[in-house]
Amino acid sequence: MPDDQPLPPSLLDRLQALLGPRGLLTDPADLAPHLSDWRNLYRGRTPCVIRPGSVEELAAAVRLCAAAGTPLVPQGGNTSMVGGATPDEGGGQVVVSLARLNRVRDIDPLDMTMTAEAGLVLKAAQDAAAEAGCLFPLSLGAEGTATVGGVLSTNAGGNTTVRYGNARDLMLGLEVVLPDGQVWNGLRRLRKDNTGYALRHLFVGAEGTLGFVTAAVLRLFPRPRETEVALCAVQDEDAALALFRRFRDRDEGAVRAFEYMSGEGVGFYAKHIEGGTVPLPGFDHYVLVDLASSRPEAGLRGLLEAVLEEALEAGEVLDATIGESEAQRHALWRIREEHPEAQKREGASVKNDVSVPVSRTPELIRRSSEACRALIPGVRPVPFGHMGDGNIHMNLEQPVGMDPAEFLARSHDIMETVNAVVRDLGGSFSAEHGIGRLKTDMMEDWRGGAELDLMRRIKAAVDPKGLMNPGKVLP
Ligand code: MLT
Ligand code: ZN
DSSP states (O other), X not given: OOTTSOOOHHHHHHHHHHHHHHHEEOOHHHHGGGSBOTTOXXXXXXXXXXXXXXXXXXXXXXXXXXXXXXXEEEESSOOOSSSTTOOOTTSOOEEEEOTTOOOEEEEETTTTEEEEETTSBHHXXXXXXXXXXXXXXXXXXXXXXXXXXXXXXXXXXOTTHHHHOOGGGGEEEEEEEOTTSOEEEEOXXXXXXXXXXXXXXXXXXXXXXXXXXXXXXXEOEEOOSEEEEEEEEESSHHHHHXXXXXXXXXXXXXXXXXXXXXXXXXXXXXXXXXXXXXXXXXXXXXXXXXXXXXSTTOOHHHHHHHHHHHHHHTTSEEEEEEOOSHHHHHHHHHHHHTHHHHHHHHSOXXXXXXXXXXXXXXXXXXXXXXXXXXXXXTOEEEEEEEGGGTEEEEEEEOOTTOOHHHHHTTHHHHHHHHHHHHHHTTOBSOSSSOOTTTXXXXXXXXXXXXXXXXXXXXXXXXXXXXXXXXXXXXX
């Protein structure tokens, strides 16, 4: 059914009867926060937002909508960078917020698992694990808002992928409401379970196009006993990578995060973020290194100092500062985590969430910066991110004084320019943010042929009516 058809009144009545006033929002003021994305790239419309209070309620609502042919848009914390959780402009897509399914159902410190519902905020999941004496390691800037269902549906990566993998690697089992309203309970907490197709992995990274993730069994880890964080000014991109290699060669298991930042990006932090002081201002390239170990007396400080000394002698590191307290370590991390906000405040920017083999990250940064400068004189490359796993946010800030709209009109050209370099280096046009609405038009070019054909056949088999998050992922 075309998305701009209004909801049949009888459906609204049935949803109302099923969900009650807490579970169905229709007041425009209540709908507003659900209609646009964090980047303000999209502004959609919806007749209502439904907020089921239980899995059974969700399943019943999905059955009603399926019978009426009404398309559904799952929404977690609505922090998508690619418009993956916003409805379209037609006004016929119903937003489904998982916010009320936010319980921790179970934590088992022996199995090292937590069963969490989709609407649980990521930070709350981390806190619940910590209370049980464990660590849930997935960590990203939006963790105070992003939800378990959202990070799984997008296979989020974040800052600790280098050590713990992506969301997919942290998931053992799933519970899913399928597009026809059936509930699949795959909440197994097994490390070994070879019983045919690994269906749980189908829903991770599917961005809600195959069903609703309603709960998951997540892997927990021992809590670190020691942590060290250092901000290092480095000579150039190659020196940053060389420093990563030094840490990895000494003790691979100790590196929890290894993040690159450009001097200009760090400058935006100092300029725009309240209390944004930078201990080592004025350099062109920085690295934030985070070491953690759960071993007793791991000796991380010794390791950190030894590696930094070697790298200083080799001319790779120009200066460095080590966090001496939890507060200082937090302050150093803020420089990195506030990058998206600082870039937003500086003006219009175009994001390129891309990945290449780790060894090619320096080349990616250099070549795409040069190519974008040639494309738009005065453009300001502000690359940053997860160098340790090969995912660089190759973002471009508008030239000073340029009309933001004029700059954003060049978004496509900029993304093409960066993607040409990414392709040449054997990388991916979407590393951790997903496809959403923003990148569907790139799918044919990058994943066309047998791969996209297979994705379409899976979609048709699981969601034959095409009602789950239409317009996302698949072109
Ligand atoms: C981050 O790592 O902070 C986000 O994934 C990046 C972004 O905002 O581009
Ligand atoms: Zn990131």
